[in-house]
Amino acid sequence: xxxxxLAAALFAATALLGxxxxxxxxxxxLVVGIATxxxxxxxxxxxxxxxxxxxxxxxxxxxxxxxxxxxxxVYVDEGAGTNQLISExxxxxxxxGAQIMLGAISSGSCNALAPVAEDLKVxxxxxxxxxxxxxxxxxxxxxxxxQGHAGAEMMATLLYxxxxxxxxxxxxxVNQDYAWGRESWALLQAGxxxxxxxxxxxxxxxxxxGAPDFSTEITRxxxxxxxxxxxxxxxxxxxxxxxxxxxxxxxxxxxxxxxxAESSMERLGAVMPEGVIVGSRGDHYxxxxxxxxxxxxxxxxxxxxxxxxxxxxYPTFHMNQAVxxxxxxxxxxxxxxxxxxxxxxxxxxxxxxxxxKSLTGTITIRSDHQGLEDQMLGTTRRVPEYxxxxxxxxxxxxxxxxxxxxxxKSLDWFAKVKPELVKDKSIETFDYVx
Amino acid sequence: MSRQxxxxxxxxxxxxxxxxxxxxxxxxxxxALCEGLAALGILVLLRAGQxxxxxxxxxxxxxxxxxxxxxxxxGHEVLLLVPIATAASGLVAALVGLxxxxxxxxxxxxxxxxxSMVFFSLLEKLFSITGGADGKRVPRPTLLGMTLERESFxxxxxxxxxxxxxxxxxxxxxxxxxxxxxxxEAIKSNETRLEYLGVSSRxxxxxxxxxxxxxxxxxxxxxxxxxxxxTPELAYWxxxxxxxxxxxxxxxxxxxxxFLGALMFQIIRGYAAVYAPETWHAVLGIMLLxxxxxxxxxxxxxxxxxxxxxxxxxx
Numbered sequence: 161x162x163x164x165x166l167a168a169a170l171f172a173a174t175a176l177l178g179x180x181x182x183x184x185x186x187x188x189x190l191v192v193g194i195a196t197x198x199x200x201x202x203x204x205x206x207x208x209x210x211x212x213x214x215x216x217x218x219x220x221x222x223x224x225x226x227x228x229x230x231x232x233x234v235y236v237d238e239g240a241g242t243n244q245l246i247s248e249x250x251x252x253x254x255x256x257g258a259q260i261m262l263g264a265i266s267s268g269s270c271n272a273l274a275p276v277a278e279d280l281k282v283x284x285x286x287x288x289x290x291x292x293x294x295x296x297x298x299x300x301x302x303x304x305x306x307q308g309h310a311g312a313e314m315m316a317t318l319l320y321x322x323x324x325x326x327x328x329x330x331x332x333x334v335n336q337d338y339a340w341g342r343e344s345w346a347l348l349q350a351g352x353x354x355x356x357x358x359x360x361x362x363x364x365x366x367x368x369x370g371a372p373d374f375s376t377e378i379t380r381x382x383x384x385x386x387x388x389x390x391x392x393x394x395x396x397x398x399x400x401x402x403x404x405x406x407x408x409x410x411x412x413x414x415x416x417x418x419x420x421a422e423s424s425m426e427r428l429g430a431v432m433p434e435g436v437i438v439g440s441r442g443d444h445y446x447x448x449x450x451x452x453x454x455x456x457x458x459x460x461x462x463x464x465x466x467x468x469x470x471x472x473x474y475p476t477f478h479m480n481q482a483v484x485x486x487x488x489x490x491x492x493x494x495x496x497x498x499x500x501x502x503x504x505x506x507x508x509x510x511x512x513x514x515x516x517k518s519l520t521g522t523i524t525i526r527s528d529h530q531g532l533e534d535q536m537l538g539t540t541r542r543v544p545e546y547x548x549x550x551x552x553x554x555x556x557x558x559x560x561x562x563x564x565x566x567x568x569k570s571l572d573w574f575a576k577v578k579p580e581l582v583k584d585k586s587i588e589t590f591d592y593v594x
Numbered sequence: 595m596s597r598q599x600x601x602x603x604x605x606x607x608x609x610x611x612x613x614x615x616x617x618x619x620x621x622x623x624x625x626a627l628c629e630g631l632a633a634l635g636i637l638v639l640l641r642a643g644q645x646x647x648x649x650x651x652x653x654x655x656x657x658x659x660x661x662x663x664x665x666x667x668x669g670h671e672v673l674l675l676v677p678i679a680t681a682a683s684g685l686v687a688a689l690v691g692l693x694x695x696x697x698x699x700x701x702x703x704x705x706x707x708x709x710s711m712v713f714f715s716l717l718e719k720l721f722s723i724t725g726g727a728d729g730k731r732v733p734r735p736t737l738l739g740m741t742l743e744r745e746s747f748x749x750x751x752x753x754x755x756x757x758x759x760x761x762x763x764x765x766x767x768x769x770x771x772x773x774x775x776x777x778x779e780a781i782k783s784n785e786t787r788l789e790y791l792g793v794s795s796r797x798x799x800x801x802x803x804x805x806x807x808x809x810x811x812x813x814x815x816x817x818x819x820x821x822x823x824x825t826p827e828l829a830y831w832x833x834x835x836x837x838x839x840x841x842x843x844x845x846x847x848x849x850x851x852x853f854l855g856a857l858m859f860q861i862i863r864g865y866a867a868v869y870a871p872e873t874w875h876a877v878l879g880i881m882l883l884x885x886x887x888x889x890x891x892x893x894x895x896x897x898x899x900x901x902x903x904x905x906x907x908x909x
Contacts, residue, residue: 198872199872199874199875235872236871237871237874240867241827242728242823242825242827243817243821243827244863246821246822247622247625250618250621250622251622251864251867255616255618256868266728267728268729271728271731272729272731272822272825275731275822276822279744337718337719338718338726338727338728339721339725339727339728342726
């Protein structure tokens with residue numbers, strides 16, 4: 161008797177679990193789960209990302225929400241670790257009823273969450289993570305990325321380095337010892353071999369992630385005197401590295417290439433000298449030469465500065481792209497569904513081929529769910545208007561030019577890149593204008 | 595003894611019923627059970643007065659064994675993966691145990707910590723093999739030869755884990771009541787006297803260590819399957835510390851304790867993550883401090899103590 165009852169209960173439970181999504185009626189609110197670093201070293205990106213998301217959703221809700229449905233953001237801490245993140249992510253979808261998830265910052269998190277999103281059948285917007293392997297090695301129906309990937313970022317970095325310093329002979333690398341540090345160097349190395357086969361790599365240094373001291377690396381660099389020093393480090397690691405290298409005069413001795421330095425510029429203040437190659441994982445910068453005076457940009461910089469006391473850095477722009485992309489995808493899906501509230505499947509389908517304007521350009525989502533985003537690099541310059549270094553000698557690389565073509569793998573594509581690309585006509589250049 | 599069964603049965607009934615009421619909780623409850631299994635291993639060692647801050651080693655080892663086997667399509671079946679991975683952790687415990695049982699107290703704790711951290715660094719550094727800090731994905735294996743969808747896989751994994759946890763708890767309870775288990779307590783109270791009785795304390799502790807390694811390994815193997823991803827942080831000292839913490843939080847008085855502790859830990863962490871996503875560390879810390887101050891014998895002690903009092907009043 162007890163057994164039959166139990167079996168019946170089990171059956172009822174599985175039947176409930178298996179229920180398909182009910183007919184699409186406009187919900188009272190749209191719950192959007194956001195995975196971001198609220199603790200740990202990567203909170204230098206996660207906390208600004210959250211602050212920006214709060215601003216954008218406030219603005220959307222003030223206008224009545226997405227298709228008239230107010231949005232409720234729910235945050236999940238990526239800093240809790242991957243396994244914990246996965247269970248929190250599930251909870252937000254299954255218990256709190258999130259229809260949309262924005263996840264995440266770390267490539268490790270994105271790799272872990274993509275299959276979970278497939279399982280849960282929830283739209284997953286990869287709002288900041290960069291690893292190119294996600295869509296090159298896997299096919300994910302429910303995940304989409306609203307920004308460029310590490311391949312595009314590293315290709316633009318290489319092209320810019322070749323443009324501003326074509327005659328370098330020796331290179332050293334100092335990257336954090338984890339997936340991003342290793343993968344970004346693998347890409348750069350493959351590209352360097354193709355673009356400049358005679359270049360010598362004199363040192364490959366991988367200090368521990370979160371290392372408090374770089375004196376070993378700096379001593380080696382000052383002895384080796386390489387023409388170029390590349391580091392894709394970020395956050396506290398990059399701040400410490402630049403501070404210690406600057407103290408030893410290393411930044412004057414070699415050309416430093418720091419593709420993620422935009423996020424550290426305000427913190428580094430006067431420490432960052434002129435002549436350092438810097439980037440921001442995309443085309444965004446609060447002093448973007450084309451968009452810094454638009455009403456949207458000025459309103460955003462003002463609101464963000466009032467809220468946090470700092471200038472916006474790249475994760476806030478990535479958040480803007482994810483949120484804007486989401487709104488546009490909902491609008492497109494609703495239009496396709498005849499004005500009705502679209503299903504999750506209709507929303508994710510609307511992302512394919514979607515083109516939308518971000519604060520600093522236009523993003524196109526490819527059929528493999530990878531976003532095409534322009535890439536911008538510059539060389540630091542000190543100006544009286546700001547107490548920290550700004551971009552000068554800016555080059556803007558069209559996303560199409562620097563992103564690995566559809567169906568190809570970035571490492572293979574890097575290995576066969578041609579030097580002509582450095583001088584491609586579609587590259588725009590700008591100087592710093594007050 | 596009967597009190598122990600009573601608490602265990604109450605916990606079991608609650609656990610059996612809960613996922614039926616709220617299906618989303620299955621994974622979180624499974625994770626809690628896995629941590630409870632590892633904490634049960636810690637409990638065994640605590641009976642001998644020894645604290646290990648390195649059982650993340652066995653937890654992570656079996657998790658990675660599952661990840662590698664599943665990725666290589668070797669035995670793509672839960673009923674194969676779990677016992678093999680658990681046995682692999684048991685093997686490591688058998689090797690480490692050979693020398694670690696010579697040490698006591700702080701040295702025992704620190705050596706365990708050191709070995710687990712060596713394993714942690716290996717997982718992080720051998721980037722091309724282990725996937726480094728990003729870890730490895732664990733493709734969902736078959737269960738009894740059936741390829742299951744997510745919901746039913748999670749559903750059945752929970753009940754399988756629950757059944758395994760019950761078996762493990764009953765076994766440990768039996769073991770602790772046996773002469774081997776009593777000898778463990780003697781290690782804590784007076785090891786010299788135990789040796790004079792003609793019992794080798796090293797042998798006794800070796801058995802306990804092996805058992806604790808197997809329990810942590812079982813938890814790790816299942817957690818790899820249900821979360822579908824393994825990372826080096828499973829071997830990190832914080833994780834090992836969590837097991838000790840859960841064991842103490844739950845109380846070492848009975849085998850239901852670690853599971854009570856693990857559930858409480860997950861509940862506090864879950865609520866903290868919902869209501870204080872930015873300060874969940876602090877909330878967790880404060881809640882745990884409160885519990886330690888007001889229930890020094892753990893949750894198990896709290897419940898068992900209450901029942902004893904009411905039982906005496908009834909008499």
